[in-house]
Amino acid sequence: MTPAPSSTDSKGMTAAPAHTAPMLRRMRNYWIATAMLYLATMGLLAAQVGAGYTPRGPALLLSVVAACGTLAFYALIHFSARLKIAPDMLAALQSLFAIGCIIAGYAIAGPLRASLLSMLVVAIAFCTFAMHPRRALLLAGAALAGMAGIMWYLQAIDPQGHPPAVEAMSFGYLAAALLATTLLASEMTKLRRRMKVSKQELLAALDTIRTLATVDELTSLANRRHMNELLGAEERRSAPATSCVALLDLDLFKQVNDQYGHAVGDAVLRGFAGAAHGALREHDTLARWGGEEFLLLLPDATPQAARQVLERIVTRVHALQIDGMTPARRISFSAGLAERRDGEPFTDAISRADKALYRAKAAGRDRIEVA
Template sequence: MSTGATVWRALAGSERGLRRMLQYWAATALLYLASIGMVEWQVLNGFSELEGMRRLELFGIGGLIVFYFMVRFSAVLRLTPEVLTVTQALYAIGCGMWAYSIGGPVRSGIMPMTVMVVAFCMFALRPRQTLLLTAAALTGMGSTMWWLQAHDPLRFPPAVEAITFGYLAAALLSTALLTGEMSKLRAKLKRRKKELERALETIRLLATRDELTSLANRRHMNEVLAEEERRHPHGAGTCVALLDIDFFKQVNDRHGHAAGDAVLRSFAATTRGALRSHDVLARWGGEEFLLLLPDTCPSDARLVLERMAERVHAMRVPGLEADRRISFSAGLAERRHGEAFADAINRADKALYRAKEAGRDRIEMA
């Protein structure tokens, strides 16, 4: 890692949420620096006193430094984004009160900055919190105006201060209401986004999973087989097996389709537990299943199928007679050199047919 990257990591951290909060702090810092530039212009043009403005500048810069460390180490200090936002907003309002009192004839320019403070907080605060912050801003600025007109009515005429406060109150309350509505809209959009993400996840699941058995469906299995062909174009060392539940039609005819569905679900859950981590079992259609056994020789593949058969024999399905044993027939084929999976599956299908002809509940090799 370069020196620059190390320094940046130390300053901004590595967590995404922390970096986002520091970006907000950086935006606030730019606003403070722009305000300091305006203050310098006021001093140069004789609108404000140099000493008072210098103190205000130092106060603002010192606050920026303190807030950087508060944000950077918010996890250690256990400061939530809401607490950080409110603290910085109240600090900015305090700076505005100070700037208004020493701003001279251009003091009304502070009003938009106060409104901007409230608007900026809409991204982190709830509507009620924004209203409380607005009330704090009005109380602070109103108290400052009242004190100034009471103690220095020549420089701060009461009528002018009252009108200025009226405009400020109208702007702040309107901004608070608008930001409240925008916050509600953002919350609504966020909820809809989450609902859409859940819906998309469901669609993805339905596109790859069989709804009844929760196994891979035929469409997804074809994608897996295509990927396996790309991974091993020569085809050596891979087996496929077609499995068919024995006498499944009798279960449906005698006990109904609900019992048949229960057999399929139990069969899927039981056989899945007998597979290795890299094996893939899919519902191929009806009561037929396709098993992919990558990097497996026929003897090992047969052991997997025999283990599956043992577990299926011991399986008990609600709704069926206690002595009713479920079994399956299977046709196993090893993929030949350069052979397409479709051809290997076709050979496994013929082996499955031979297993059924030979009495079922058996495994035939293609």
């Protein structure tokens, strides 16, 4: 007679209701397991009645209550999101219901009542795995209080059938078993949660590593390694449309570093990256190729369309104002643009773009040259 596990955070706070379909399916699966356990217990109870150990009337009443409760909890699980019932609250309610059924079973089980104590240990162990250890400890305390009350009542009304010394020793064994089970299960729960946190931290670290492997740390653009991967993928892509590449180089960048310092130089690189990225089309990629040099990949673009993108970048970059630089100092760049020929490796197109970039530099900078 075990409750469905719940979802709680590391501090034992109530989790959000089970809105997602996977969580709802998981809770239903646990309900099925719980229902099967209730069914098996009812079968044993019927066998006890047949053997004359347990009175028929109380056993039938307990079976009806258990069956109705099981169906009621299925409905609560099904409508938990709509009713805004948190999973751990459902687990607590099912735990209390299971404990109540076990206590009632102990009261009517007759000479087989000691076997019900093991079911109580199972229920509390399941509770400990299902919720925060402190809440499971409270449930264990409630179970012990309930068992203490029913044992005292039974020995008070029938000392012959329920000898006080036997009931007291049975309670002592139960208390020791519940305490040990709760503590051990709590430690396992804490270990499981630490492993979950460690797994989340590892996944976050892997995401960071993936990001660092593909993104330039200073400009947040693609780095050279990632751009080479994109170029290879673009070469393998069979598309009739043409593609272009452009090499962009910031003009007189060394003078910026010498005059204003490397911190301002880094700010210029970041400002350029942000301005240029905002002028790109959806599938264009700008990468930091090295130092103050950038490579622009323009898939499915004619030279005319690619030049329009570069001219938008020029407009945005000219409007940049960098803290620490005099307002009169305008940021500019030179660019060499090349169309990739049919079947041509991108290395050849980049080489032609590089030659066009040198012509732009030689012609006075702040200009775009087409290979």
